[in-house]
Amino acid sequence: MTTSIGKRALDDAGRALLQRTARGRSEFEDLVVVPVFAVIVALILGALIMLATGVDLPTIGKSFVALAVGSVGSLNALSETLTASIPLVLAGLGLGLGFRAGLFNIGAEGQLLLGGTAAVVFSFTFPSLPFPLLMILSLIAGAAVGALYASIAGILKATTGAHEVISTIMLNLISYRLLEYLLRQPYIQKEGRSDPISKSVPDAGQLPRLLDWIDPNLRLHAGVFVMLLAVAFVWWLLFRSKIGFAFRASGANPDAARYAGMRSGLVIVAAMATAGALAGLAGAAQVQGVLGRASPGFSAGIGFDAIALALLGRSHPVGILLAGLLFGGLEAGGRQMQVDAGVSIDLIGIIQALIIVFIAAPLLVRAIFPWGFRKDAKGGKA
Amino acid sequence: MDVELRGITKRFGTVLANDNVNLMIRGGEVLGLLGENGAGKSTMMNILSGLYSPDAGEIVIDGKAVAFEGPGDGIAAGIGMVHQHFMLVPVFTVAENVVLGVEPTGALGHLDLKKARAEVEEINEKYGLHVPADALIEDLPVGIQQRVEILKVLFREADVLILDEPTAVLTPQEVEEFFGIVRSLKEAGKAIVFITHKLHEILAVSDRINVLRQGRITGEGDPKALSEADLAEMMVGRPVSFTVDKAVAQPGKPMLEMRNVVMLDDGDDLVLDHVSLTVRSGEVLGVAGVQGNGQTELVEAIAGLERTASGKIVFDGEDITHASVRERHRQGMAHIPEDRHxxxxxxxxxxxxxxxxxxxxxxxxxxxxxxxxxxxxxxxxxxxxxxxxxxxxxxxxxxxxxxxxxxxxxxxxxxxxQTKLVIASQPTRGLDVGSIEYIHKRLIQSRDEGDGVMIVSSELDEIMGLSDRIVVMFEGKIVAEFDNTAGSADRNAVGLAMAGASGETTSGAAA
Amino acid sequence: MTAATTNAASGEKIDSGKARQARITGGILIALALLVLFVLDVGTGEVATFKLSRPRDAIVLGDLVVPGSFNLLVAALLAFLGVRQFLRGGVRWSNLSIGIGLALVIMAFLVWATAGKSFSLTGMLQATMVRAVPIALGGLAGVLSERVAVINIAIEGMLLAGAFTGALIGSLLGSWLGLAAAVMVGGMFGMMLAALVVTYRMDQIIAGVVINLLVLGLTSYVTSQVFAHNRSLNNAQVFRAWKVPLLGDIPVLGPMLFQQNLFVYGALILVGVSTYYLFYTKGGLRARAVGEHPRAADTLGIDVYWTRYFHVTLAGMVAGFGGAWFTLGSVGRFDENMTGGRGYIGLAAMIFGRWHPVGALAAALVFGFADSLQQKLALLNTPIPSEFLAMAPYIATMIVVAGLIGKARPPAADGKAYVKE
Known part of the structure; x- marks a missing residue:
């Protein structure tokens, strides 16, 4: 049948359809009310847990003050917050992208470890390369290895249907052992050390510090630009690009995407590889900007925190950036809390976990705070 | 046992599914409940069986008002429902499915399957159901699965049986057999509620008819005094003609040719068994058959969604056997899939x-x-x-x-x-009459503009009304072909072919 | 199969899934044969000595001495199986051949690693059983919750919670109460998972991950905040091994099965009981119906929500018991994150074991074997880095999940929330 598609003029009836529907109240609740409540409730529960473990009230007060001061109270605090949020946001972007494509990638931790290690190895293998080049190439090496490692799970899912949750968990466990093995190889291990630790990243491979002209202790590094670029890139990829449309379609309804001719295997592998590249980049940024070398467990659980981040940020790049700043702040503030009030930083882990509980179960938040929501906001539809 | 619904109202969000409905169900009688898709029939019966609770109104059994809190209460009160989508656990045996929820047990909660089997056999005997007690549900054809559902209800000693669109999965001949079972249940004193949107079926089996439209009872009557046209008008609210206006087809060159196409499923069983067919430009080919006889796979093969094991598919002169979904689409193949959601x-x-x-x-x-x-x-x-x-x-x-x-x-x-071939699979399933008419019109329009059109439907009426030529699928094979110019195909013969009887081949297109 | 044969006669090529799988299996077996032939080759003169008894055992068996040529025989057998699969093999034979093949490879590996030395087989089997316990119990927890269609990623967290509670309450009130408390706390987290996924309809995987993070956070926090200053709170009495009279004296099997502690016996009994429960009782039939077709169960008056709550809580209790093994069954002291991913391995054991308690136990034994083998290898001084052997179970799990060795079918409704209408 023939119809002239394209550049024809729309009649009035058609133009009326181009009116955007107003953003609903329920959307506002979902994007703003739930996350805010989640954070508040998690902090309150954190205080209760402190009480339960015998921490007295003044100390609890002091902890929260330390938490605030340590995250936003000074230039140093802000620098620490931003520094901590860089790898979190990068890895979180990868996970959020995966969620959008319907992939539950638990493997960010392993991808981050191997990506970071690759960046270190690359940088000390070519110490003669000049500054920006070595730094950039090392970042790319980290991203590439992260992408490759994640692709294993992607390829397995695409070809055999193996569930990515199981295979990425296994890949994490494998990566710990692999890292331990690699760090003992003479080529990688630091000279004169018997424990598993790598050689250092040469100066030309490091992400330069940005604020050391004010105070040499300010650790904020150029990774923050990498992070912002990644946020913009992922936003474009998801919401403007062709492949991003296929990602989102496959995530929302894989059958419909397949019926529409999108190649599900390709989408799975591409989304997984992109997610892995971002996690690898997170690892590379961490070793090139902060740690300077690789050691067992240098990821420090960033890959798991990033899951929380992606959920809190609603798998939206900007949301993930905001969530990353929040988690970075908790991290930096938590360290201050440990020093000032003597409360273990592990408390931050509990608060983060509680935040996701409330984020991922909005019905629970509604049950706790019925007055924050319009009644019957998500009324049953037949 | 007599059951009465009084003033039943049920709302889902803003949709009023049932609006002050009154209904009388009597033992030893078949009550036909007619209505379009979305008229509120299923909601009403789900209320009667206890699955939903009504917002207003009451259910009265033998003069006593009852309140159901869950499906268990409905069963306990003697009301059993055979759902449109079977409620059977595919990996359980017939006996296990039948006793689920009311299991005979020994000490320590030990499941007494021997007793279950014996009771299944007893009911089998009594109503002539012929269901193998030890077979796994997933190995049984849908017709038999439906009998398992009836068995389940009888096992619970239900006096009221609600049958929700029971004939959708049956061939016309199986429908006759099924009506036999319904009549024997009626003779045993059971009250039957027969829900359907098919006019001739409700006239054939009901003792009394109620028509439901937009959640309200809009008509009541005696099947002997009503014609199909009367019922249709009550159901839709305006006079409707179920015939599609169309000119005689002008078939042109072959648009789609399938030659000996074979497809296997995961377990290597044949799902398409050497299928050959041709769709010409300017004609509608209807593919008839009971659900699950390879129609879905046929469409998937044509659209490029599943790989074929052998054979050849040619689209407008080009071999597309190995072409991707996107390539086929780009070349002008339109595909309306069977399940839009x-x-x-x-x-x-x-x-x-x-x-x-x-x-x-x-x-x-x-x-x-x-x-x-x-x-x-x-x-x-x-x-x-x-x-x-x-x-x-x-x-x-x-x-x-x-x-x-x-x-x-x-x-x-x-x-x-720009399209050349339109594959429409169950294009009107679950739609209201207005939308059905509109979609049928657009499909015929495509044909008249020179496209090849293939319609796959389990509604024989739809196939008969739209097609210029009909092929029938049974167990993955094309078993018969009929010419249907000006509706000339014999409905009965098509029905027989759907049950696997090899029918006549009236034109030479099938290999 | 019939279709393939008839069509082969007419010269038509039908690409069948089964034939492809048989080819893959054949290829794997031939690769294994080559591996044994070239990598695990043992000098013909060398022998491997396996000790079957310990000096103080009631019945003392002689040593099992295997000549190096055993490996040549294994390679030949593998090659035979592989070629057979390649030429004509059905799915049933594929699985069997792979099973036999893997067993042969493990034997050849042991002979290769032990060549010229001696090695206590009995000791290793005993260690295998011990190490299999937390994995088997984790797997069983997985079976119980996935049979009612709740994916349980939280096993790891439940194990950790059990380990922590066992140590804390065990130190305060004694081991038996510690054990009871571990079971209860495990059940509590099971109930929490059920509440999150059933009542609040949270994504099941997210809920599991969250519980793991929460338990890790809580236990780590208390360990560093409280235990660090109060060591007496983290020092419980350990359950000692108890030898079953007579049965414990059976050579080889006795030490493995009947000279163990409470946790080994508990795991074996729980596997037996839950198999009976799931497949031979009314409750089990209902649970499985809820996992396969919750709506059907609902229409028959079975309370889907309650059934899920009950079984997921039960799963939590089983995992809590398994968690107590880490402290009360082993060292008596809790360390941060001491379960080290055993819960995830348990999940893998469940998949390996095809959602069946006995299968999960068998898979757990395989993992336990690899685990204890890794420990012993250091003693035998083989050229394989122990890290790689430690990875082997994970790689095996991925292969199984990928369905390269036969597809397993999870409960049909697994992972899906049920919304009552």
């Missing part, structure tokens, strides 16, 4: 996004690596106007549309471009 659209995406689900990559809609969403939205708005998709905005999530508008959106996406 699962395969045809993405409920959370906007109408605009859904309109380009399979063409978003096209130069028309892109700039470099990006999609030109502004242009997509304008085009989508134009499509909505063309195909009468009723929506306030193209930014609305497709899931918010009514079923008919969703299907019109899918049809618009598939037909609003």
């Amino acid at each position: 699962r395969m045809g659209m993405i409920a959370t995406f906007t109408i605009a996004e859904n309109m380009v689900l399979n063409s978003y990559y096209d130069e028309e809609y892109t700039r470099g690596l990006s999609v030109d969403w502004g242009h997509v939205q304008e085009t989508a708005a134009a499509f909505c106007v063309d195909f009468d998709v009723r929506t306030p905005s193209v930014f609305l999530p497709a899931g918010n549309l009514s079923g008919g508008n969703q299907q019109k959106m899918v049809v618009a996406r598939e037909l609003e471009r």
